[in-house]
Amino acid sequence: MVFLVVLIGMTAAMPERFLRIGNLQNMMRNLPEYALLAFGIMLAMTIGGIDLSGVSVLSLSGVVAGLILSRHQELGLPTTAVIVLAIAAALGTAALCGVFNGLVISVAGVPAIIATLGTNGLFFGIAMGITRGHGLGGFPLPYIRIANGDFFGIPYPFLILLAVAVLLWVLLEKTSLGFQMRMLGASPTAARFSGVNNRRILIKSFVVIALLAGLAAVLLTSKVATMRPNYGQQYMLLAVLLSVFGGTNPDGGFSSVPGVLLAILSLQLIATGSTFLGFTPFFRNFLYGALLLLVMVIHNYRNTGAFVEMSDRIKVVFRKKLRKAN
Numbered sequence: 001m002v003f004l005v006v007l008i009g010m011t012a013a014m015p016e017r018f019l020r021i022g023n024l025q026n027m028m029r030n031l032p033e034y035a036l037l038a039f040g041i042m043l044a045m046t047i048g049g050i051d052l053s054g055v056s057v058l059s060l061s062g063v064v065a066g067l068i069l070s071r072h073q074e075l076g077l078p079t080t081a082v083i084v085l086a087i088a089a090a091l092g093t094a095a096l097c098g099v100f101n102g103l104v105i106s107v108a109g110v111p112a113i114i115a116t117l118g119t120n121g122l123f124f125g126i127a128m129g130i131t132r133g134h135g136l137g138g139f140p141l142p143y144i145r146i147a148n149g150d151f152f153g154i155p156y157p158f159l160i161l162l163a164v165a166v167l168l169w170v171l172l173e174k175t176s177l178g179f180q181m182r183m184l185g186a187s188p189t190a191a192r193f194s195g196v197n198n199r200r201i202l203i204k205s206f207v208v209i210a211l212l213a214g215l216a217a218v219l220l221t222s223k224v225a226t227m228r229p230n231y232g233q234q235y236m237l238l239a240v241l242l243s244v245f246g247g248t249n250p251d252g253g254f255s256s257v258p259g260v261l262l263a264i265l266s267l268q269l270i271a272t273g274s275t276f277l278g279f280t281p282f283f284r285n286f287l288y289g290a291l292l293l294l295v296m297v298i299h300n301y302r303n304t305g306a307f308v309e310m311s312d313r314i315k316v317v318f319r320k321k322l323r324k325a326n
Contacts, residue, residue, distance in 0.1 A: 094214025185252025
C-alpha cells in the first residue's frame, strides 16, 4: 500500500519527470548497494540479532578488490581473470569477516550488537590502514560495465538484486537452514532443545550476511570506478529502516523478503521524489530517522496488544458519537 501510494503520488506530482525511462533506470541502478545491506540486516534480525558491521565489511571487501583491480596491468593476467580474482577476493574477505563475527557472538558469547559494533571499527580500521585513507582507481573498463551496463534497458545491478532476493526467499522459506534461523530467532532455548546447533547456525547466518555486504562492495566499486574506505557509511541507518519497514521482527523469528523488497522500492521512490522537489540530503536523513521511529512505535504497539486496545477504544467512541447523532 505504501509503495502504491508513493508511486501514484510522485507520478501525479511530477508526471513529466518521474516516469521517464532514464529516471527509472537511475533508480534501479542506485538502490542495490544499500538494498543488499538491508537484506543482511533482515537476516540478522531473523536470528534475533543485529549486524552493525555491514558497512565496514563492504569497505574492507571493496578495498581488497580495489587493490587487485588498480594493479591489473602489473599482474600480467588477462582482464577477465583479474576481474574474477577481484570479485572472489572481495567475497572471500567478506566471508572471513562473517566467520569472525559469528565466532565472537557464538563462541565468546558477546551480544550481537556489541560484537558487531566492535568489529565495525575493527574492519574499518583495517581498510583505512591498508589504503592510508587514499582512494583506489584505474579499474579495467569491463569491471566498470558490471554496474553500469544493462540488459534490454534493465541495469545489471537491479537484475542481480532480484536474483539475490529470490535466493534469499528460497533460503528462508524452502530450506532447513532458513527454518532453523527462524527457530533460533523465535526462541534460542527451544531451538537448542529441538536439536538445532545454535552456534553453527549463527556462524552460517553471519557468513551469508557478510557475503551480501561483499557483493554490495563489488557493485559499488564497479559503479563509481573507484574505492575509498568511507564509501557507503551512510547506508547503515537506511538498511535498518528498510528491514524493519519491510516487516522484519526486530525481536527475531519473522522476516519477509518480498516485504523488504517493497520497502526498498518505496524508499527509493521517496528519495528520488525528494531530490526532484529540492529537499537536501540532511532532510532525507531526518525523514528516514523519523520514519524508523514511527515504524518501531507501531510495531511495539502491535506486539504488546496496545495497538488493538487503542483501536477498540476508538471504535467504542465512534459508535457512541454515531448513536448520539442518530
